[in-house]
Amino acid sequence: MQLTDYEKQMRDGDHGAAKARAMDLLIRYGEALGAERLVETNNVAGTWAVANPILKDFAKSMDAVFSEFNLDSDEIVETPAVETYAVQLIQGIDPASPEMRANTGDAAESQQAGEKYFGKRGVAMMSTCTPYQVGNVPVFGEHCAWMESSAVVYCNGVLGARTNTEGRESTGAASITRRIPYWGYHLPENRLGTHLVDVEVEIDDIMDWGMLGYWLGYEVEEDIPVIAGRHRKPNQIKLKHFGAAAASSGGVEMFHVPGTTPEARTMEEALGPRKPVATLRYGDRERRDTFELLNSNASDTQLDFVMLGCPHNSLEQMVRIVRALEDRTISANSALWVFTPRALKLVSDANGYTEIIEKAGGRVYVDTCPAISRQMPKGTKVVAVDSAKQAHYLPAITGAQCWFGTVEECVDGAVTGQWKGRLS
Amino acid sequence: MSDVLSNAKIVIRGRKVIGGVTEGEALVTKDLISGWGGINPRDGSIIEMRHELRGQSFAGKVLVFPGAKGSSGWSHYFHLARLCGVAPKAMLFTRMNTKMALGAVVTRAPAVTDFDRDPFEVIETGDWVKVDGDNGIVEITKKAAG
Numbered sequence: 075m076q077l078t079d080y081e082k083q084m085r086d087g088d089h090g091a092a093k094a095r096a097m098d099l100l101i102r103y104g105e106a107l108g109a110e111r112l113v114e115t116n117n118v119a120g121t122w123a124v125a126n127p128i129l130k131d132f133a134k135s136m137d138a139v140f141s142e143f144n145l146d147s148d149e150i151v152e153t154p155a156v157e158t159y160a161v162q163l164i165q166g167i168d169p170a171s172p173e174m175r176a177n178t179g180d181a182a183e184s185q186q187a188g189e190k191y192f193g194k195r196g197v198a199m200m201s202t203c204t205p206y207q208v209g210n211v212p213v214f215g216e217h218c219a220w221m222e223s224s225a226v227v228y229c230n231g232v233l234g235a236r237t238n239t240e241g242r243e244s245t246g247a248a249s250i251t252r253r254i255p256y257w258g259y260h261l262p263e264n265r266l267g268t269h270l271v272d273v274e275v276e277i278d279d280i281m282d283w284g285m286l287g288y289w290l291g292y293e294v295e296e297d298i299p300v301i302a303g304r305h306r307k308p309n310q311i312k313l314k315h316f317g318a319a320a321a322s323s324g325g326v327e328m329f330h331v332p333g334t335t336p337e338a339r340t341m342e343e344a345l346g347p348r349k350p351v352a353t354l355r356y357g358d359r360e361r362r363d364t365f366e367l368l369n370s371n372a373s374d375t376q377l378d379f380v381m382l383g384c385p386h387n388s389l390e391q392m393v394r395i396v397r398a399l400e401d402r403t404i405s406a407n408s409a410l411w412v413f414t415p416r417a418l419k420l421v422s423d424a425n426g427y428t429e430i431i432e433k434a435g436g437r438v439y440v441d442t443c444p445a446i447s448r449q450m451p452k453g454t455k456v457v458a459v460d461s462a463k464q465a466h467y468l469p470a471i472t473g474a475q476c477w478f479g480t481v482e483e484c485v486d487g488a489v490t491g492q493w494k495g496r497l498s
Numbered sequence: 499m500s501d502v503l504s505n506a507k508i509v510i511r512g513r514k515v516i517g518g519v520t521e522g523e524a525l526v527t528k529d530l531i532s533g534w535g536g537i538n539p540r541d542g543s544i545i546e547m548r549h550e551l552r553g554q555s556f557a558g559k560v561l562v563f564p565g566a567k568g569s570s571g572w573s574h575y576f577h578l579a580r581l582c583g584v585a586p587k588a589m590l591f592t593r594m595n596t597k598m599a600l601g602a603v604v605t606r607a608p609a610v611t612d613f614d615r616d617p618f619e620v621i622e623t624g625d626w627v628k629v630d631g632d633n634g635i636v637e638i639t640k641k642a643a644g
Binding site: 099102103106107108128129131132142143146220221222223226238239240241242243244255257258295296321322324325371445466467469470471 | 513515516530535536539540545546547566567568569570571572573574577578581582593594595596597599600601602603604609
């Protein structure tokens with residue numbers, strides 16, 4: 075791989091041990107990819123703090139955690155200040171939740187100690203899977219190094235910034251070297267659409283955008299779909315759910331919606347000079363099959379737990395939950411947990427949304443989600459969610475039965491303790 | 499089939515991803531693999547619903563698979579699997595992406611891609627596979643028939 079003089083100096087240790095280890099990782103990674111060079115970045119979304127107890131079996135100090143898990147370094151180096159804008163993604167626990175703290179040992183203390191340690195070194199502790207909802211909105215064409223598949227596909231597809239799906243080690247290295255391999259979605263020619271998707275059913279709700287994404291992920295795996303046909307114009311939360319689902323069932327990191335997303339003012343611009351390799355049709359049958367697939371592991375209609383906010387809810391979604399509650403209370407046999415970024419919970423508190431949800435018997439949590447924290451109300455066997463992504467992961471991780479439906483069906487399920495969702 | 503044929507070695511060549519030389523029993527899947535949410539890093543088993551290897555462990559196996567999908571926690575979970583001593587012995591895959599490359603780097607097991615023959619045509623679960631990551635050479639001894 076070609077390196078600049080400055081990159082060679084970092085590799086050779088002229089700028090400290092941490093940067094030398096970071097460059098060693100980036101060079102091994104770039105060579106594994108077959109990248110020709112690195113590219114400069116000033117925008118990193120990664121993970122630094124630690125709540126997972128398994129990590130502490132292997133790393134006894136914050137510097138040891140950073141060295142092992144953020145640099146893949148056998149040698150323990152001192153953690154330097156970050157040199158990019160760097161934001162912490164979703165974490166392992168909501169430290170304010172007594173339910174979560176009760177069965178996670180000292181995870182909360184560990185996470186909060188990590189926040190202070192790495193926060194002092196310049197990492198912005200936004201603590202959400204949706205950095206783009208809380209101020210990290212890269213400009214068009216900006217080279218980024220982001221983790222979190224749902225954020226990556228949003229960064230590329232919706233914002234027109236450029237990132238591959240990075241990992242904990244590569245974002246750690248990028249944050250102190252300002253470098254990431256110039257490969258994949260950093261190159262403009264790799265960003266053009268490959269598959270044309272003809273949406274034959276009218277879709278509008280986030281549930282439908284999630285199902286379209288979930289179906290598409292299996293169809294195109296990691297290619298680049300161009301969405302056309304009878305869909306209504308999507309907004310932020312619909313594209314958030316669409317991308318998160320497509321990145322879970324497949325590996326979609328980029329997509330175009332001509333007339334809506336910035337690299338596809340037209341169909342011609344989305345596809346470039348190439349013909350699409352295939353045209354896929356999403357009709358009634360595909361929609362119904364996807365709905366059944368997402369609900370395929372659930373059979374008991376008695377509902378123990380409803381989770382909303384994967385990816386983390388926007389304020390628009392918080393309002394929708396409050397309205398769906400209609401002053402009713404959550405069933406004594408069920409629970410409602412709502413997840414939003416900590417920055418938006420402040421607004422949710424000020425708006426009175428948190429109080430309304432809590433008075434109904436629900437909870438508003440930040441920083442994590444059930445799939446990441448593995449925390450659900452005690453004895454949960456049957457869950458309902460409005461997120462195809464969470465429906466994909468939660469049963470695999472927890473073994474619970476999982477229903478998938480609209481926000482209103484989920485809220486209604488928590489209120490009645492019964493799942494009555496069906497495809498409209 | 500004669501013993502001579504069934505014991506014949508097949509050699510395929512590809513591009514080095516991670517160097518090193520090792521050998522072991524093949525575990526083959528045509529399904530992409532998820533890291534976070536797809537594997538248990540404490541025992542190396544596949545946990546993804548509907549995955550054809552669900553419940554099986556890749557610990558100590560030469561894992562032959564198309565590549566990585568899903569969460570960006572891919573590398574972190576294979577990194578943990580290595581620290582728990584349950585990483586694959588080697589990884590042979592056909593589709594490169596950043597999750598796969600970084601995951602292979604931190605797993606630190608020999609890894610090869612870009613083959614001159616489709617590895618799924620010549621490698622089956624249970625075959626004995628020697629991997630020379632440095633030179634991108636993979637030598638397959640078919641498991642005894644019957």
